[in-house]
Amino acid sequence: MTVQTAPTGTPADQTKSQELSFFGAVRANMRDYGLLLALILIMVFFQYFTAGVLFKPVNLTNIILQNSYIIVMALGMLLVIVAGHIDLSVGSVSGFVGALAAMLMVGWRFPPELAFLANPIVAGIICLIVGAAIGAAQGYLIAYHKIPSFIVTLAGMLIFKGLSLAILAGKSVGPFPTEFQLLSAGFIPDVIGPTTLVAASEGVQPLVLHTTTMVIAIVAVVATVFFAIRTRARRKARGYDVEPFSLFVVKNVVIAALVLFFAYMLASYRGLPNVLVVMGILIAFFVFLTKRMTFGRRIYALGGNLKAAALSGIKTERTTFYIFAIMGALAALAGMIYAARLNSATPKAGQGLELDVIAAVFIGGASALGGVGAVAGAVIGAFIMGVMNNGMSIMGVNIDWQQMIKGVVLLAAVFFDLYNKNRSA
Amino acid sequence: MTNTILEMRSITKTFPGVKALSDVNLDVREGEIHAICGENGAGKSTLMKVLSGVYPHGTYEGQIFYKGEEQQFRSIRDSEHKGIVIIHQELALVPLLSIAENIFLGNEQAKNGVIDWDETRDGARKLLSMVGLSEDPDTLVTNIGVGKQQLVEIAKALSKQVQLLILDEPTASLSEKDSQALLDLLMEFRKQGITSIIISHKLNEISRIADRVTVIRDGRTIETMENEEITEDRIITSMVGRSLDDRYPNREPKIGETILEVKNWSVYHPQHRDRQVIKNVDITLRKGEVVGIAGLMGSGRTEFAMSLFGKSWGQKITGEVFMHGQKIDTGTVGRAIRNGIAYATEDRKTFGLNLIDHIKNNTTIANLPGVSRWGVIDDLAELDVANDYRKKTNIRSSSVYQAVGNLSGGNQQKVVLSKWLYANPDVLILDEPTRGIDVGAKYEIYTIINQLAAQGKAILVISSEMPELLGITDRLYVMNEGRIVGEMPTSEASQEKIMRSIVRAEGKAS
Numbered sequence: 030m031t032v033q034t035a036p037t038g039t040p041a042d043q044t045k046s047q048e049l050s051f052f053g054a055v056r057a058n059m060r061d062y063g064l065l066l067a068l069i070l071i072m073v074f075f076q077y078f079t080a081g082v083l084f085k086p087v088n089l090t091n092i093i094l095q096n097s098y099i100i101v102m103a104l105g106m107l108l109v110i111v112a113g114h115i116d117l118s119v120g121s122v123s124g125f126v127g128a129l130a131a132m133l134m135v136g137w138r139f140p141p142e143l144a145f146l147a148n149p150i151v152a153g154i155i156c157l158i159v160g161a162a163i164g165a166a167q168g169y170l171i172a173y174h175k176i177p178s179f180i181v182t183l184a185g186m187l188i189f190k191g192l193s194l195a196i197l198a199g200k201s202v203g204p205f206p207t208e209f210q211l212l213s214a215g216f217i218p219d220v221i222g223p224t225t226l227v228a229a230s231e232g233v234q235p236l237v238l239h240t241t242t243m244v245i246a247i248v249a250v251v252a253t254v255f256f257a258i259r260t261r262a263r264r265k266a267r268g269y270d271v272e273p274f275s276l277f278v279v280k281n282v283v284i285a286a287l288v289l290f291f292a293y294m295l296a297s298y299r300g301l302p303n304v305l306v307v308m309g310i311l312i313a314f315f316v317f318l319t320k321r322m323t324f325g326r327r328i329y330a331l332g333g334n335l336k337a338a339a340l341s342g343i344k345t346e347r348t349t350f351y352i353f354a355i356m357g358a359l360a361a362l363a364g365m366i367y368a369a370r371l372n373s374a375t376p377k378a379g380q381g382l383e384l385d386v387i388a389a390v391f392i393g394g395a396s397a398l399g400g401v402g403a404v405a406g407a408v409i410g411a412f413i414m415g416v417m418n419n420g421m422s423i424m425g426v427n428i429d430w431q432q433m434i435k436g437v438v439l440l441a442a443v444f445f446d447l448y449n450k451n452r453s454a
Numbered sequence: 455m456t457n458t459i460l461e462m463r464s465i466t467k468t469f470p471g472v473k474a475l476s477d478v479n480l481d482v483r484e485g486e487i488h489a490i491c492g493e494n495g496a497g498k499s500t501l502m503k504v505l506s507g508v509y510p511h512g513t514y515e516g517q518i519f520y521k522g523e524e525q526q527f528r529s530i531r532d533s534e535h536k537g538i539v540i541i542h543q544e545l546a547l548v549p550l551l552s553i554a555e556n557i558f559l560g561n562e563q564a565k566n567g568v569i570d571w572d573e574t575r576d577g578a579r580k581l582l583s584m585v586g587l588s589e590d591p592d593t594l595v596t597n598i599g600v601g602k603q604q605l606v607e608i609a610k611a612l613s614k615q616v617q618l619l620i621l622d623e624p625t626a627s628l629s630e631k632d633s634q635a636l637l638d639l640l641m642e643f644r645k646q647g648i649t650s651i652i653i654s655h656k657l658n659e660i661s662r663i664a665d666r667v668t669v670i671r672d673g674r675t676i677e678t679m680e681n682e683e684i685t686e687d688r689i690i691t692s693m694v695g696r697s698l699d700d701r702y703p704n705r706e707p708k709i710g711e712t713i714l715e716v717k718n719w720s721v722y723h724p725q726h727r728d729r730q731v732i733k734n735v736d737i738t739l740r741k742g743e744v745v746g747i748a749g750l751m752g753s754g755r756t757e758f759a760m761s762l763f764g765k766s767w768g769q770k771i772t773g774e775v776f777m778h779g780q781k782i783d784t785g786t787v788g789r790a791i792r793n794g795i796a797y798a799t800e801d802r803k804t805f806g807l808n809l810i811d812h813i814k815n816n817t818t819i820a821n822l823p824g825v826s827r828w829g830v831i832d833d834l835a836e837l838d839v840a841n842d843y844r845k846k847t848n849i850r851s852s853s854v855y856q857a858v859g860n861l862s863g864g865n866q867q868k869v870v871l872s873k874w875l876y877a878n879p880d881v882l883i884l885d886e887p888t889r890g891i892d893v894g895a896k897y898e899i900y901t902i903i904n905q906l907a908a909q910g911k912a913i914l915v916i917s918s919e920m921p922e923l924l925g926i927t928d929r930l931y932v933m934n935e936g937r938i939v940g941e942m943p944t945s946e947a948s949q950e951k952i953m954r955s956i957v958r959a960e961g962k963a964s
Contacts, residue, residue, distance in 0.1 A: 263834060264834065267834060267837075267838070269834075269837060270853070317830075321830050321831050321833065322826075322829050322830055322831065323822040323823070323826050323829050323830075323831060324829060326815065326819070326822060326831060327819075327822070329808075329811065329815070330808055330811070330815070330819050333808035333809070333810050333811050334804075334807065334808040334809065336804060336805050337804075337805055337806055337807055337808055338808070338819070339766070339787060340763075340764075340766060340787060340797070340799060340805050340806070341787070341819045341820040341873070342764075342786075342787040342788040342790075342791045342820055342877075343787075343788075343819070344786075344788065396810075400808065400810050400811065401810060
């Protein structure tokens with residue numbers, strides 16, 4: 030079926046498949062590259078002003094550990110914000126679940142027949158289910174009863190703040206069993222065995238690499254490049270626009286180099302932290318979910334125009350419900366990571382984290398109106414905040430100044446984003 | 455000899471990648487009604503935005519002379535200060551404020567920041583009487599109809615001492631009667647010496663009231679015609695660049711067996727439980743048939759279609775739907791789609807499209823399973839689908855990655871059609887499929903409708919433009935106050951006959 034052109038119309042401008050110019054493509058993707066560039070610039074800045082401390086292997090490992098729970102929650106928050114909602118309860122929920130984990134594992138004395146509940150794995154699963162249930166309950170009110178998410182989750186924030194105080198009876202509970210601590214404090218075992226690059230000797234620091242970490246990084250890089258090349262070839266074969274070859278190469282080389290560099294840094298300390306493995310899998314899954322799965326596509330559709338999405342047959346209520354359930358489960362995971370890292374659950378744990386999470390998503394380019402946002406952006410946004418926290422602490426910047434600077438960075442990021450959009454519109 | 459009140463010389467406005475206006479000239483004489491015509495995307499609205507300062511001086515090339523002086527407006531405030539007021543297609547009223555508050559919004563009758571309510575009400579009453587609106591100035595704007603809201607906008611313009619009134623598609627969403635009243639008002643203003651510029655697609659209105667008409671096409675001035683030169687044919691010829699012998703493509707219907715039967719369909723108002731809006735409607739659609747529903751605004755046509763499509767409107771819905779003789783469930787939008795019904799809304803921006811997303815994602819959203827397996831989208835297959843439909847429906851865009859919000863109305867409508875074509879329904883309900891789109895795009899949409907019918911689909915068209923219904927359908931239902939009050943083959947129908955069935959029904963009802 031082709032439409033005969035009206036006796037009036039001008040012929041449709043047929044676009045031919047062609048390679049865009051290098052700079053044209055860079056400009057078209059400025060938003061994506063800009064954010065990554067900002068992160069790199071911030072890291073270089075602090076590397077200089079912390080006299081080289083920032084890039085020390087131990088510190089890089091620390092940055093990952095310190096921000097893991099923010100990033101885990103930012104993944105769920107991205108879905109929430111893209112759907113046009115907000116979740117203010119995630120900090121309190123993560124604190125509550127951390128407290129629940131502590132009480133299950135060390136606080137409560139179970140009768141022998143229920144002692145299995147204190148097993149770290151069983152307790153972890155219970156915590157995830159409780160988190161998902163909390164999210165689902167809030168999601169139910171938001172999706173099916175149309176109560177604004179701001180209000181439901183504000184109430185949730187107060188409720189779970191109170192509940193964690195209650196079940197901990199106002200005290201800190203810890204320490205956790207060793208297995209549970211591994212979630213945050215552990216590193217993957219070096220099954221291959223260390224590689225000694227520089228042996229210890231008089232006046233020389235030894236340099237021993239965690240070989241398994243390097244192997245995993247190399248495999249990951251090779252796989253990514255392989256899929257990138259395959260996708261590009263397929264698109265080209267079907268006659269679609271592809272980015273210029275030069276840009277393609279530069280982009281992949283830069284990303285591969287960055288990944289290998291960080292892997293090398295981690296490998297020269299204690300290797301891949303367990304939590305980074307968990308995070309990596311989650312990030313990969315959420316990128317896939319938002320970019321390739323129908324569920325993800327429907328979230329963007331309902332965030333962009335709820336009524337149009339509903340009239341296109343999307344079950345908008347059910348989708349919203351699931352989003353909040355996912356957010357709850359991620360908040361639970363984050364709560365456990367946080368508690369495991371501190372090695373105790375405290376009544377104040379998690380408070381205010383929701384603001385860091387929301388800030389990360391907005392710095393990452395999501396729109397407060399819904400329908401716009403990307404997982405990669407949210408992750409980079411979280412790292413921007415994390416690196417600034419870490420760098421400023423090392424520099425000895427006072428906490429009051431740190432807060433102000435972070436506020437300004439959030440404003441500036443959103444401002445430039447909107448400025449660019451308006452200019453291109 | 456009348457004076458020229460406004461002269462725009464060699465206006466050129468460039469957006470990244472597009473030249474929206476190139477070397478446009480416009481002169482408007484004092485006290486006339488000057489119409490600007492052109493297809494969607496021709497540059498009419500851009501020109502008015504340049505004039506009113508929405509695009510400030512410096513962002514365009516060329517000069518604007520108003521009352522003999524060159525003007526360099528930097529904002530709407532500047533132009534309003536000189537008595538140039540623009541009323542946009544989408545009204546700029548605050549629904550939950552009163553009429554009086556809206557009229558004086560930004561221009562409050564106040565001393566030292568304290569509002570004088572007596573002054574406000576008196577002033578509003580005076581202005582309302584000038585536009586012939588007898589409403590209490592304390593009534594909330596949300597409680598009056600669109601036609602009256604339009605008049606409130608004009609009253610607001612009058613409060614700013616308007617000398618040059620610009621109306622962008624003022625009658626697009628008005629009923630016949632309200633349009634009439636509005637046009638009369640403009641002619642009244644002409645007597646009082648207020649100059650008006652009116653942008654409209656309704657050529658019959660223009661040829662009736664305009665003193666002069668300027669036609670813009672592809673960002674250029676084509677011609678300005680005067681008095682007796684103004685005819686619908688000539689305007690169309692100028693607008694499209696070629697004469698349109700026929701506004702509707704030829705149709706050779708091949709009608710087959712009955713596909714859809716709706717029996718005894720009744721619907722109540724979503725807020726008022728006792729108000730029955732659709733009353734025992736029966737309709738049938740046959741294979742390859744294009745059927746129209748004619749009726750006045752508010753006759754319940756859209757409500758009928760939306761209630762049929764997944765109970766998207768109303769409550770206490772009763773009745774039966776048969777598809778190919780089988781009773782089907784249309785209780786949710788998803789089930790209605792799976793059972794072969796699609797509904798393209800009358801309001802594509804609010805209900806039809808995700809404007810911030812691009813053509814590709816809008817095309818596949820109603821049928822994502824078609825491009826995915828186990829919930830994973832095959833992105834290349836999806837791209838193929840989007841490109842395929844872009845070609846089929848002749849969407850003019852740089853690629854399928856162009857945001858739908860940046861397309862012209864006609865192209866947006868084609869995206870809506872693409873979406874529903876890809877969902878592959880047996881029955882396609884099109885609600886006002888050509889509202890607010892230009893003549894050329896209308897023709898293309900009619901062609902698509904014909905092709906769909908030729909493929910054996912049944913099409914139900916709801917339209918307020920009777921000539922359109924008469925031009926493209928095979929059979930017509932007439933709806934009035936939620937009832938089907940007439941049915942006729944289009945070959946035997948005429949505007950008079952349709953109106954007669956409506957009037958007869960009204961007579962019976964009262």
